[in-house]
Amino acid sequence: MIAEHSPAGPLPADARQPPKYQLIADDLEQRLSRKIRTAAADGQPPFLPDGPAIARRYHVTLTTAHFARRALVTRLRSGTSSEGVDGAAETHFPYQVVADALRKRIRTGQLCGRLPALSNLARRYSVCNETVAKAVRLLAREGVLVRNNHRGRYVTASLAAPPGPGRGRGPVPRPPRPRALGSPTG
Incomplete structure (x- = not known):
């Protein structure tokens, strides 16, 4: 592992910045938070930009852009957010x-x-x-x-809403089968 150094010596652990892809993922999450919430409310998967679009927007290599997108997808799937529990939209698989x-x-x-x-x-x-x-x-x-x-x-019949206008009313009754000539009608 490579230690980070500054002109004054090694940086303390708490002074280190997160990797660039994490910073990009944080920024993307903040920019797209409203779109992500509305997509979740509509039951649709959220729209996320692809790697090349992220690379162009943030002027980073394609590898860094892919790392940033993967970090954001992982956050959305696991339900964790940089906003914390209060401001985070609940995400599901x-x-x-x-x-x-x-x-x-x-x-x-x-x-x-x-x-x-x-x-x-x-x-x-x-x-x-x-x-x-x-x-x-x-x-x-x-x-x-x-x-x-x-x-x-x-x-399950107990959970379905009762039939109403424009809704299914159950199975359609079948017409009686025609009987062959000479068969008993009994």
């Missing part, structure tokens, strides 16, 4: 965001009956299939969804 969005749609009655295919949900929330599967497993453990083998996953 992607599967928790998807589970919250599904739970909200179930409670408002937008989603009832059979759950759409995992691939369709993954496309809707811009995440991978495994993330949606993890969210669905979480909801099943909570009792919000029930799995019917070989038929799919269904919303």
Whole structure:
């Protein structure tokens, strides 16, 4: 490990500045905090600039820019922030965001009956299939969804909003099957 030196001798441990990528991550977090909070409230992943954009903005190497972006992503995933507990927006893992969005749609009655295919949900929330599967497993453990083998996953009837205008009213009744000629009508 290389010790930092000043003209007056080695710097004390508390006088050392954090690495440049941490300072950039702090600045990015402060600049993007409002966008990050609104994205979390809407159930969307936050927009973060890519490495080359960070490198151009802060006039640093691409490696430093990638380190800064990774530090910011790690903070957002772990829920830690340089702002501290009071000012920090609560962040969740992607599967928790998807589970919250599904739970909200179930409670408002937008989603009832059979759950759409995992691939369709993954496309809707811009995440991978495994993330949606993890969210669905979480909801099943909570009792919000029930799995019917070989038929799919269904919303638990007690948690869904009652049917109303513009909402699903349950399964459509099937018309009676036509009987063959000469069969008993009994």
